[in-house]
Amino acid sequence: MSRRALLILAVCLGVVVAAVGGWAAKGSGGPAAPVAAVIDPTPSPSALVSTAGSTAGPTAGPTAGSTAGPRVSVGPAQAGAGASPSAARPRAVSGKRGAALNNFGAVKTALGDSGAGWYYTWGTDPVPAPAxxxxxxxxxxxxxxxxxxxxxxKQRGDTLLGFNEPDFASQSNLSPARALELWPSLQDTGMRLGSPAPAFGAATDGSWFDQFMTGARAKGYRVDFIALHWYGGDFTTANAVRQLRSYLQAVHDRWNKPIWLTEYALIDFSSGTPRHPSPEQQAAFVTASTAMMDGLPFVERYSWFIFSPGNSGTSLYASDGSPTTIGRAYRR
Known part of the structure; x- marks a missing residue:
């Protein structure tokens, strides 16, 4: 056999050996060499919208800058490149979880990080927010x-929240009778209408809220859902969650309407000076309470007090838009 023929035969044998080796590697589930990226056909987290138990308002969409297309998973060739998993994957939007906030410079960044599906500002002016x-x-x-x-x-949505803590002189400070006089004006907007949000006592006979709701029923006024506030002074997680759930259930049983918990946190007001638990205790309560409310079909929405910076005992976000210890527990 000539030298040229021997060379051709050696090349052919090499091709066959390489092919057999490749089939063996594929059959064992392992790639023959590292790959830079693998296309994952599942939707990105931003395309998955949680609406469990929520019937209020339109379904929330993806967060700003996200797409519903294929997600690129970083492979071995890119490992250690410094990419942050949280930065690479926008958070899923929660239909229940919301934000009670005052405007601040990094509010849009913080909202995008949180995965909150809705927010309010105690007023009629919106803030910069992700799509x-x-x-x-x-x-x-x-x-x-x-x-x-x-x-x-009416130009800013299809749902309207009513008066803020009218049972407190330091807040909107309205008698039940005066709130009822004003209520038809809110009703005439045609928007889905939440009740005044009492500071407490929504399930108690003779309370401010009982007088308002009884009067509204007698007059045939419309209240589509109940807005509540709740603050707990027991910093033991299991006790606090049980007490919150008991209040929500009692209010729902009494009035048989969906509930929005528009302010809540652990703050002990019993001594006159507000007392807060540690950030770790607050975070543990956040984790357990949100899981509890996500499982209650009559709780349509909830929002922690407060989303914005400024309250060291309860704030979810710092002024630069980064989450606090409590914020990391609250975000989706």
């Missing part, structure tokens, strides 16, 4: 019940 995060306006008190304001809110 798919809905705004719910509020008529805070009597001074907001005017034609211009009520016309504005």
């Amino acid at each position: 798919g995060v809905s705004f719910t306006p509020m008529i805070w008190g009597e001074d907001s019940v005017d034609e211009r304001t009520l016309s504005t809110v």
